[in-house]
Amino acid sequence: MHEMGIVVNLAKTVSELAEENRIIRVGSVTLSVGEVSGIMTDMFVDCWNYFKGRYPVLADSELCLEAIPAVTYCSSCGRRYETVQYGRECPYCHSGETWLETGNECVIKQIEAETEEGRSEEHQVEDGN
Amino acid sequence: MKVIELNKSVTASNDRDAEQLREELREQGTLLVNLMSSPGSGKTTLLGRTVSDMKEELHIGVLEADIASDVDAVRMEASGARAVQAHTDGMCHMDAGMTRRALEAMGTGGLDLVFLENVGNLICPAEFDTGAGRNVMILSVPEGDDKPLKYPLMFAKSDVLLITKTDALPYFCFDMDAVRERALRLNPAIRIFPVSARTGEGMEEWEKWLREEVLAWRETVPSVS
Numbered sequence: 001m002h003e004m005g006i007v008v009n010l011a012k013t014v015s016e017l018a019e020e021n022r023i024i025r026v027g028s029v030t031l032s033v034g035e036v037s038g039i040m041t042d043m044f045v046d047c048w049n050y051f052k053g054r055y056p057v058l059a060d061s062e063l064c065l066e067a068i069p070a071v072t073y074c075s076s077c078g079r080r081y082e083t084v085q086y087g088r089e090c091p092y093c094h095s096g097e098t099w100l101e102t103g104n105e106c107v108i109k110q111i112e113a114e115t116e117e118g119r120s121e122e123h124q125v126e127d128g129n
Numbered sequence: 130m131k132v133i134e135l136n137k138s139v140t141a142s143n144d145r146d147a148e149q150l151r152e153e154l155r156e157q158g159t160l161l162v163n164l165m166s167s168p169g170s171g172k173t174t175l176l177g178r179t180v181s182d183m184k185e186e187l188h189i190g191v192l193e194a195d196i197a198s199d200v201d202a203v204r205m206e207a208s209g210a211r212a213v214q215a216h217t218d219g220m221c222h223m224d225a226g227m228t229r230r231a232l233e234a235m236g237t238g239g240l241d242l243v244f245l246e247n248v249g250n251l252i253c254p255a256e257f258d259t260g261a262g263r264n265v266m267i268l269s270v271p272e273g274d275d276k277p278l279k280y281p282l283m284f285a286k287s288d289v290l291l292i293t294k295t296d297a298l299p300y301f302c303f304d305m306d307a308v309r310e311r312a313l314r315l316n317p318a319i320r321i322f323p324v325s326a327r328t329g330e331g332m333e334e335w336e337k338w339l340r341e342e343v344l345a346w347r348e349t350v351p352s353v354s
Binding site: 002004005006009010012013016017021027031038088096106107108109110111112113114115 | 130131132133134135136137138139140141142143220221222224252253256257278314
């Protein structure tokens with residue numbers, strides 16, 4: 001499927017970020033992946049391990065995936081339910097007027113890295129999706 | 130080791146390239162239309178007809194994205210468009226970087242409208258912004274009316290749904306109303322045009338939309354004071 005295409009983009013995004021933050025080595029990259037995002041997690045990690053070698057700063061990095069449960073909101077009755085179990089139709093009122101609230105994400109949550117100064121600190125970078 | 134919290138899209142680097150390309154095309158007044166569909170949906174035939182019908186009024190370019198071969202670009206040039214074949218080297222979609230390289234190879238000077246014929250695939254092309262000003266998807270009658278249920282993202286991301294091969298409707302169980310309802314549920318703003326490139330049915334409405342969008346795109350050019 002399209003895991004490889006996403007990995008190529010992810011590696012580029014993280015390597016650019018490493019440059020901006022004067023990072024010399026990335027230890028891990030953590031992604032939040034929605035249950036219904038269509039990403040096959042095993043294959044995704046394999047693709048990462050294959051591709052990361054092209055960027056020296058990423059060569060030793062580990063890709064960690066955190067699952068985000070899929071939740072659908074029903075605009076007819078106002079209730080929420082588990083998407084994977086019930087799908088598009090609301091199990092309470094059988095309406096089709098439903099919207100996926102969470103579960104379609106694929107975002108870089110955080111990276112763990114060593115900087116030129118080698119200091120250990122935490123900070124946040126704000127960025128829209 | 131320090132921890133950097135990001136909450137950044139995995140495709141952030143592509144999203145940024147796409148936005149930049151879109152802005153450049155806007156300044157030039159060239160509308161890039163990204164055409165997405167399954168293989169065999171009749172994209173190339175539809176484009177050939179569209180180019181022949183509109184070549185007197187608009188300067189049109191076509192980027193043919195494929196994994197290999199140049200058969201489509203040759204067909205497009207025969208129809209009267211400037212064309213270039215872009216190979217994705219096995220990738221299942223075009224991204225903004227590949228689109229930019231293909232545009233540069235073709236040269237966009239003097240063009241009003243450029244079609245990007247994306248790789249035949251209903252999944253990945255929906256996830257990668259190419260930098261196009263408008264997204265159009267094609268669903269052909271033989272593919273079936275259940276596709277909005279199977280590939281919701283493609284329908285959600287498209288400005289237009291072209292239902293092609295309507296001349297084949299008598300031979301298939303294809304419920305046009307069901308497709309409309311399913312597509313509109315995923316994307317209430319989507320425009321739907323049923324067309325047949327073979328008989329010409331419905332082509333006028335699609336071409337009218339293109340004409341209006343080319344004008345609207347030019348009008349959004351930021352004025353230089």
